[in-house]
Amino acid sequence: MNMFLDWIDVGALADIPPRGSRVVASPLGDIAVFRAADDTVFALLDRCPHKGGPLSQGIVHEHAVTCPLHNWVISLESGEATGADRGCTPKIPVRIEADRVLIALPETLAQAAE
Amino acid sequence: MTERLVIIGNGMAPGRALETLLARAPGRFDITIFNAEPRVNYDRIMLSPVLSGEKRFEDIVIHDDAWYQRHGIRLLKGCPAVAIDRTAKLVTGADGTVAPYDKLIVATGSSPIIVPIPGHTLPGVVAYRDLDDVDRMLAAAATGRHAVVIGGGLLGLEAAAGLKLRGMTVTVLHLMPTLMERQLDPAAGHLLEQAMQTRGIDVICRANTHAILGDTHVTGVRLDDGREIPADIVVMAVGIRPNAGLAKAAGIDISRGIIVDDRMATSDPDILALGECAEHRGICYGLVAPLYEMAKVAAASLIGDTSAAYHGSVTATKLKVTGIDLFSAGDFADRKGREEIVLRDPARGIYKRLVIEGERLVGAVLYGDTADGAWFFDLIKADKPIGPLRDTLIFGPAFQGGAALPPTAAVAALSDETEICGCNGVCKGDILSAISTKGLTTLADVRAHTKASASCGTCTGKVEALLAHALGGAYKTRTAEAVCLCTDLGHDDVRRAIRDQGLKSGHAVMQALRWRSSCGCARCRPAINYYLLAEWPGEYRDDARSRFVNERLHANIQKDGTYSVVPRMWGGVTSPKELRAIADVAEKFAIPTVKVTGGQRIDLLGVRKEDLPGVWADLNAAGMVSGHAYAKGLRTVKTCVGSEWCRFGTQDSTGLGVKLERYLWGSWSPAKVKLAVSGCPRNCAEATCKDIGVVCVDSGYEIHYAGAAGLHIQGTIVLTKVATEDECIEVIAALLQLYREDGRYLERIYKWMARVGHDTIVGRVVDDLDGRKALVQRFEFSQVFAQIDPWAERVAGLDAHEFAPLAVIPYREAAE
Ligand code: SRM
Ligand SMILES: Cc1cc2nc3c(=O)[nH]c(=O)nc-3n(C[C@H](O)[C@H](O)[C@H](O)COP(=O)(O)OP(=O)(O)OC[C@H]3O[C@@H](n4cnc5c(N)ncnc54)[C@H](O)[C@@H]3O)c2cc1C
Ligand code: SF4
Ligand code: FES
Numbered sequence: 001m002n003m004f005l006d007w008i009d010v011g012a013l014a015d016i017p018p019r020g021s022r023v024v025a026s027p028l029g030d031i032a033v034f035r036a037a038d039d040t041v042f043a044l045l046d047r048c049p050h051k052g053g054p055l056s057q058g059i060v061h062e063h064a065v066t067c068p069l070h071n072w073v074i075s076l077e078s079g080e081a082t083g084a085d086r087g088c089t090p091k092i093p094v095r096i097e098a099d100r101v102l103i104a105l106p107e108t109l110a111q112a113a114e
Numbered sequence: 115m116t117e118r119l120v121i122i123g124n125g126m127a128p129g130r131a132l133e134t135l136l137a138r139a140p141g142r143f144d145i146t147i148f149n150a151e152p153r154v155n156y157d158r159i160m161l162s163p164v165l166s167g168e169k170r171f172e173d174i175v176i177h178d179d180a181w182y183q184r185h186g187i188r189l190l191k192g193c194p195a196v197a198i199d200r201t202a203k204l205v206t207g208a209d210g211t212v213a214p215y216d217k218l219i220v221a222t223g224s225s226p227i228i229v230p231i232p233g234h235t236l237p238g239v240v241a242y243r244d245l246d247d248v249d250r251m252l253a254a255a256a257t258g259r260h261a262v263v264i265g266g267g268l269l270g271l272e273a274a275a276g277l278k279l280r281g282m283t284v285t286v287l288h289l290m291p292t293l294m295e296r297q298l299d300p301a302a303g304h305l306l307e308q309a310m311q312t313r314g315i316d317v318i319c320r321a322n323t324h325a326i327l328g329d330t331h332v333t334g335v336r337l338d339d340g341r342e343i344p345a346d347i348v349v350m351a352v353g354i355r356p357n358a359g360l361a362k363a364a365g366i367d368i369s370r371g372i373i374v375d376d377r378m379a380t381s382d383p384d385i386l387a388l389g390e391c392a393e394h395r396g397i398c399y400g401l402v403a404p405l406y407e408m409a410k411v412a413a414a415s416l417i418g419d420t421s422a423a424y425h426g427s428v429t430a431t432k433l434k435v436t437g438i439d440l441f442s443a444g445d446f447a448d449r450k451g452r453e454e455i456v457l458r459d460p461a462r463g464i465y466k467r468l469v470i471e472g473e474r475l476v477g478a479v480l481y482g483d484t485a486d487g488a489w490f491f492d493l494i495k496a497d498k499p500i501g502p503l504r505d506t507l508i509f510g511p512a513f514q515g516g517a518a519l520p521p522t523a524a525v526a527a528l529s530d531e532t533e534i535c536g537c538n539g540v541c542k543g544d545i546l547s548a549i550s551t552k553g554l555t556t557l558a559d560v561r562a563h564t565k566a567s568a569s570c571g572t573c574t575g576k577v578e579a580l581l582a583h584a585l586g587g588a589y590k591t592r593t594a595e596a597v598c599l600c601t602d603l604g605h606d607d608v609r610r611a612i613r614d615q616g617l618k619s620g621h622a623v624m625q626a627l628r629w630r631s632s633c634g635c636a637r638c639r640p641a642i643n644y645y646l647l648a649e650w651p652g653e654y655r656d657d658a659r660s661r662f663v664n665e666r667l668h669a670n671i672q673k674d675g676t677y678s679v680v681p682r683m684w685g686g687v688t689s690p691k692e693l694r695a696i697a698d699v700a701e702k703f704a705i706p707t708v709k710v711t712g713g714q715r716i717d718l719l720g721v722r723k724e725d726l727p728g729v730w731a732d733l734n735a736a737g738m739v740s741g742h743a744y745a746k747g748l749r750t751v752k753t754c755v756g757s758e759w760c761r762f763g764t765q766d767s768t769g770l771g772v773k774l775e776r777y778l779w780g781s782w783s784p785a786k787v788k789l790a791v792s793g794c795p796r797n798c799a800e801a802t803c804k805d806i807g808v809v810c811v812d813s814g815y816e817i818h819y820a821g822a823a824g825l826h827i828q829g830t831i832v833l834t835k836v837a838t839e840d841e842c843i844e845v846i847a848a849l850l851q852l853y854r855e856d857g858r859y860l861e862r863i864y865k866w867m868a869r870v871g872h873d874t875i876v877g878r879v880v881d882d883l884d885g886r887k888a889l890v891q892r893f894e895f896s897q898v899f900a901q902i903d904p905w906a907e908r909v910a911g912l913d914a915h916e917f918a919p920l921a922v923i924p925y926r927e928a929a930e
Contacts, residue, residue, distance in 0.1 A: 008923055010920055010921035010923070011921050016920065017658075017915070019633060019659040020658075022915065022919070022920035024919060024920050024921045024923060025919045025922040026922075026923040027924075030919075033920060038632070057663040057671060057675075058636070059635075059636040059639060059659070059661075059662070060659065061634055062631055062632060066636035068664075068671055069671070069673065071636065073636070083562055084563055105923070
């Protein structure tokens, strides 16, 4: 289903270090909000498709993050593992409005969390 | 019209036959598979790594659901075939499904033998054959403590090693006098037994199990001699029996297995059998290599290619227990007319035995060093007179013809079926075809696509030689390996540029050296950050975003995303006050595990990230600082009690260790640095396997270095001997600084030493006194900026964002 809940303001862009990430605690579990070197912002569930490593704690490079547990490289754009590894982490809709970071929780996921 | 092919059993053998069939005659058959197991085809031989936790089930799947879909194959999971009607040409499944066939393959594998001793039906008695058995063992390991494995063959030992790795105490009961007696001669069997014992696995040979004990669940095992061994689980791995019952009921000729001819046809020409259930020329095989040969022939027969025939196989066995190298092939029983060549090197733990019959090599047993196994196996299969080779045969291919074959020629000479990577069961042919079909050009590519060399790495040399063989001049061996994919430059190039061009930020380095990526990657960023830090102390500001999480959060990330905290315990000495503070912290933050580490200090494991600052604040208040257990930097200085207490102590080793740790802590280095100081040559602090070690003697201090005890156990070598403590500390600081300035990122001292040479290092830190002083000065200057407790900084508020969530979305807001 493509219906999203309202956008939720989770903080200022400046609160996230460039090439870094912050965590938003949510009923779906932790969400990692990344800020790339070029200030593009991405959000993924904070769960590596490999063994659930916290992606928010990885090193961010280009539009990718290297998981801190076993070094899988996850694309921030698609949530998919790159290279020969296979797996995908759900993406969370995110956008920037007047330097505020807004995310939306997909309804299907929210219901799944109940 | 497409012909209908039905397959009973979905194991490794028919899986391989299907691959060949689909490649040779795509679309020719309409295929239905009955599979008793409720899953797809997987690599059964890799169940042991799943059991031990080294792999997951997903890693060992051979054909996933998508594969069956793509090829239009109907796979009936969890649906055993119960009857074959040869007149009507129908197969019936347990759920009533009926599938008509034109051709039928029976590939039902075999079943584990369960010895019907009293208690064999108790819950907790399991076999070792499929994923469900592994799940049962894992469940037992999660709650129980003791495991008994009945059967000391390949499967039993792999199960034992896996259960041990899962934390159980394990006893192997073996009926025969030595382990794996069918693959090993008694000498090698004994060596194997010793190796299992040193791994903490108890082995009892000549053990006749009398009964399995327990009322509602297994509680133990009683032997004939009355001994009782406690058990929460009993794994029976005493042998297998071909599954030929279904075929027998249908009137197909069977003996022990289903009898097949050289084209894999049974007594009914429309029915083939292959795999472990088949019996060819009186032999039932229990290893995959012969089954894969059968699979190719069966596929050929199905499409009417009569040129392919199976002539039987010689088999080779390798035990897949990490750290035990064992190989056997052919036949090595003592028999009249047979001669043997034996090589024993007890010091290196090596044993090799070759059996020769009438000028031909017929059997080989290798223990401890199995590198030549593939070569011997090829000689056995070739079945030709070995002639003059005989004199030097046991020394392997390297000694033939006087000079060693260059590695490329050596791999070129191997057959396609030769196993290159034992961990992942990857053959030479697999690697070569991946290289050519996928256009692979680097070691990393081969690892990613075939998994060869991706586990323990001991076959890396062979894989590289294969790449060189396949790609010829196009393959560059790693002379100066590039830092990462972002550049072609090596570590030394980058360092030189930082120094010579005065580059002072990561951005400047990437700009000046034309990095291919905009901001580097997870491999080059931490390296560059270290080089800058080492080159420009006080000037360069550490880049937290280029640090691995442990060094950024000053704690070690654990597999569940919590952290571990290790405070310094100078020289391994503590006090009631410190212990009390640790106890209080553990209780206050409900820290689940408190453990003494191998580095003489205490680890608090399972701390939640948000609690880290609080934990540190309390530890700081009691005077403790970060132990850098996470750092590419100084870790621990272990000590023994020394002259202060010990009747053998020659110097105050504890005191020296504390001084060294207080002087050196906080320094960052290319890789971790561990020290130890022992009070006399009895060496209770294990100083001779440390990056830097001191062994005190009556006349002073022996300074050792370049040891390690991790992936490679590496004894130290002596750097020099000095008379006073001060001199000792000075030499060590100089050595550390030289390493800091010269070592490549992640290169430990022993590797650095091997690269630059012991003599060079002695020249700089022992012989050149002025140079030594200058090194020490540079070290002390950098310590001014390094000896700041990172915990205190965080407690004071630095990088507070690391520990707090950006926002918390309450449940209601999300649901509205
Ligand atoms: C905690 C401890 C095990 C224990 O419970 O005793 C431990 C735990 C880890 N060791 Fe170790 N090692 C510990 C003593 C050792 C020792 C024994 C010693 O220091 O005397 C060794 C062998 C000596 C040596 O280093 O040569 C040891 C050899 C390794 C290695 C292999 C290093 C090598 O070069 O071969 C690694 C892997 C690595 O560093 O890449 C490793 C890596 C690790 C890591 C960091 C794995 C990781 O990346 O997460 C573990 C961190 C667990 C954690 O979160 O705390 N650990 N590790 C020990 C901490 C000592 C301390 O107080 O700081
Ligand atoms: C733990 C373990 C480790 C091993 N290690 C090695 C090793 O290192 N090297 C090596 O060469 N070999 C090893 N082997 C042996 C190797 O796995 C087997 O030789 C190989 O898998 C046999 O293949 P197969 O296709 O004949 O039978 P299997 O792979 O056993 O497949 C038979 C399948 O048929 C199913 N089946 C049975 N009856 C029916 C029916 N009536 N209807 C439908 N389906 C049915 C079974 O459930 C099973 O899934 C190991 C085996 C185990 C269990
Ligand atoms: S890395 Fe060290 S602590 Fe971790 S499991 Fe291996 S030996 Fe144990
Ligand atoms: S959990 Fe992320 S790489 Fe393993």
